[in-house]
Amino acid sequence: MSYKIPNAPVDTRSPEELAEREYGRLKSDDYLYVSRHPVGEPLPTPVDDEPPYIIYISTYISYLILIIIGHIRDFFGKIFKPQDYEDLVEKNGYAPWYDGFESFYVRRLKLRIDDCFARPIHGVPGRFVKCFDRFRSSNLRYTYTGTSTECLNLSSYNYLGFAQSQGVCTSTALKCVDDYGTSACSPRAHCGTTDLHRECERVVAEYLNQDDSIVISQGYGTNANLFASLVDPECLIISDELNHASIRFGIRLSGASVKVFKHNDMNDLNKLIRNSIAQGQPRTHRSWKKIIIAVEGLYSMEGNMVNLPEIVRLKEKYRCYLFVDEAHSIGALGPEGRGVCDYFSIPHSKIDVLMGTFTKSFGATGGYISGKQELIDALRINYITNIYGESVPPPILGQIISSLNVLTGKLNKGEGVERLKRIAFNSRYLRLGLKRLGFIVYGSDDSPVIPLLLFLPAKMPAVSRLLYDCNIAVVVVGYPATPLSSSRVRLCVSSALTKEDLDYVLTKFSEIGDLTYLKFSSGIAGGSKIPGEPPRWSIEEVLEHNTEDCKKPKLT
Amino acid sequence: MASQENVQATMSTKLVTATTTLQPSFEQFSSILADKFVGYLDYLNNIPGGTIVLRYIKSSYKNDPVRSLFELCLFILACNYFLSSKKKENRSDILDFSEKEIDELCRQWEPAPLVEKLGPQKSWDLRCTPEIKGHNGAMVQVTTPHIGERVKAVNLASSDFLNLNESEAVSSAAKSCISTCGVGSCGPPNFYGTQDVHVRLEEDLSEYLDTEQAILYGQDFTTAGSVIAAFLKRGDLCVVDSGISLALQKALVVSRCDLEWYDHNDMDHLDRILSELSPILDKQKPIRRRFIVTEALFSNYGDIADLPKIVELKNKYKYRLFLDETLSIGVLGDTGKGLPEYYGVPRSEIAITIGSFALSFAASGGFCVGVTPMIHHQRISSLAYVFSASLAPFSAKSASSAIKEITTKTNSQGKSVLISSLHEKTSYLYNQLKKTLTNRFFSIVSSPESPIIHLSLDKEYRKRLNLPIFYGNTEFLLNGKPARKSNGFSQRYNLESYILQKVIDEVLIRENILLTRSKNALDHENLPVANPHLLIMVNVAVSFEALDKLVKTLEDISHEMSHKIRNQEDLQILEQELLTY
Known part of the structure; x- marks a missing residue:
């Protein structure tokens, strides 16, 4: 028992068993699928199901109660427990923090x-994640018992299951420590460029069918300073309303004008581009120097995919430039894992600036920018994260290079394809199962991010704790990351999970869904047994048909 | 709803006309008004939902029409306020086009290319980046496109001053962590991305720097921007040293707080500004957050801030101090605890300290240390912490073991062995250079304590070549807002960098020693940019003989160069030479 996080307990299980716990073995070839969008077919607009009105009303009432109680507690707390409010009041002439x-x-x-x-963990966040047991001893303090619980991991970004402590990628990373050290020691332009950096950039560019690429030591940092190198105040950036904070930060820093279009709404985008070109810059009405459309490949809170075919058509028609943030989609989408372009069978060269991260699919960290040689050359001497920021540490480069080589089949032939097919199958399997059980889930059929809507704020802790008691680790998200009324559980599917794991997850979700009244979908988003009726399959029925049905072109 | 508004609107106009024709007697006015008013109100019964409105009006009316009139005015005012959105204000600015005209305008629009193609004036810069083959350390195998391969070059270009990248302890710590945790952390710190090694490092760091708590960031460069933006909002005030690094400049731009600049390291100026501001700030209610922002060891100039004086001033005028110790952690002070240790100032005087693990600690990432509520606030509202994956576990582990390497190996005076060796080599090289570089080509601009020795072309010499005192623009200093237009290309900056590159190349060719120079993205610098410096980064593992050799060669080369490049005409020859570099 202590307030400090204990050291990780020693694991005495055999290496084979541990490997199985990091990346589950595939039991049958039935549990594979290839994710690809049929060329020429329009992307179906994802249907966001609405809960009954009573849910909405009770959600707002919940917030109202929480806010009122909060204010009452603040009011009396300030009088009776001023020591708890020290941080909020002026002290000795200093403003509060x-x-x-x-x-x-x-x-x-x-x-x-x-x-x-922020449940602290230890070890590999692979198929299972080991969370330290703790209980709350005061408002901000936890007491740790010294033990940990192994939970099925639906929370980490580990789409392709490369979070492993053994295997070819780990050996490469270890070898990189021996051959190159732990740090790159310096920004790129001074002496932080090794042959490993060059190789990694080549491998990344090759994987994305682009001329060249730059690797950066943090995904957030990649976006946060990129736009300043591409645009000036006479340029316009048209941004999706749900773009990630890092993109928004980057745009703000660049000083360019910005206009926002409704999430994935192509008509709105079309109108916005046309009007912007016609109107020109505000006040002066001079024409814009250039227009960049900034979108994400896969939206991590909604599970939606960008409507790439349509956006590429628009950008070519109006000669705008296209920036796609593939943070979540690279590796996770497409028959070869080459991201949204691969998924929609659109040549990568049509996208002007491809950005992505290595955190989510490749078990590494950092980000990349990829594009035409001209762009990359210009960025090398004019992109501040690249010039002033630290260079990527060698072991991370080793992990990136080896995981990409696994995917392209240069290492462990066959393993990469299996990983890709498993994430595609697992995503569809879990999504269809949840839909049929009657939950409201958002997003595209092939998306490995599955947001399951809770609406009521009180259901966030309820579901999170109940699942944690069943040894399932999930992420709950609420306001401000989502709109006030749509708190959700975000499930991140991984190749490391087996079909049996998903069956267990579905069973537990079904029970908890009944317990907390979460099965209230109307059926308009699919999953109904009889068209027009709300889907309320029993768990047995779901498990019986799910394997075949989730491989049908449309999840219904 | 709309129809009700119409009715009420017409009602109000009629009421107004009625008042103008009436007798001035108030009772009469109000009784007639009351009759008419009630009459009009009966129309409301015909509108769906009107009965409810009617009931409300009747209950609030209470035989007092002025009261109802007042309420109506309020209602109209509220409607007007809510309906006039901000967008509407620019309505007048929007031109009306037909669809056809828009098509035509779209067809005519000529966008600029995404990026300008690099001309030969700039592209030489790409070709002088050295590429290290294999292990980065005190001795490296280095290739540059211009010179080719050098098998065993002495590396004085790396910021790994303590040479911990070659330490057995650090790399075995990293390896043991990779074999238990994998490479990446696979999640943001708040969602299962916090591992025991992260918490350990936070504990180690706060113990090492003697603070309450620490927080880790995934990259050093984004740390400043994220920390500053979490605490400084519009209306807050920063008094800032005008020599700060680009990371801090960007952070201040993003935070949108009010800025006052004091001349670089000029304490009198700082005092003056603070005393001028103090009568205004004393009246401020409520008090806003105010900070003094400075770097400990300036990355642009290599000098150190006068901490005791700053601390005295900030306590006198009640400011908090934000100190960027990116370069000074693991460098200054007997055990590498940075500028406060160097001056003997307690760390608690500094409200926010940020720093980097990527330099002296041979790991990666950044950190911030300070009091608990400050750190706790960042865990929820600091963008780079919340929205980005946490530091790779092995980096956290290597940083922990680097701290251990620095603190546990001490000599008889309690000084860290590594750090005192760094100090010894730094001051040796500094003094040797000071002694020999007397031919007025180079002059040292950095402080004797700085392990990055900045050599600048001499002032007089630069004057002769007609090079400006500084590059970039002063708009940020003068107006508190960065210039709208970026600096653009400067041929003289380019040439000055090229002269330094020639020196670097010569040193590498003759003595097999790798140096570097300041590399700035002039376009992005918001503050005036110092002229390019030749940088010598001292490394503990480099021998005194190698340092001697370097001093000798630099002396020779500076003689030769000062003879070769004597005036502006010589610069023009260089301009041609650079095209074919």
């Missing part, structure tokens, strides 16, 4: 369910 009003949501709402976030 943060506003009481600004931090109200965090103090009074998020803090109540603080145990559902």
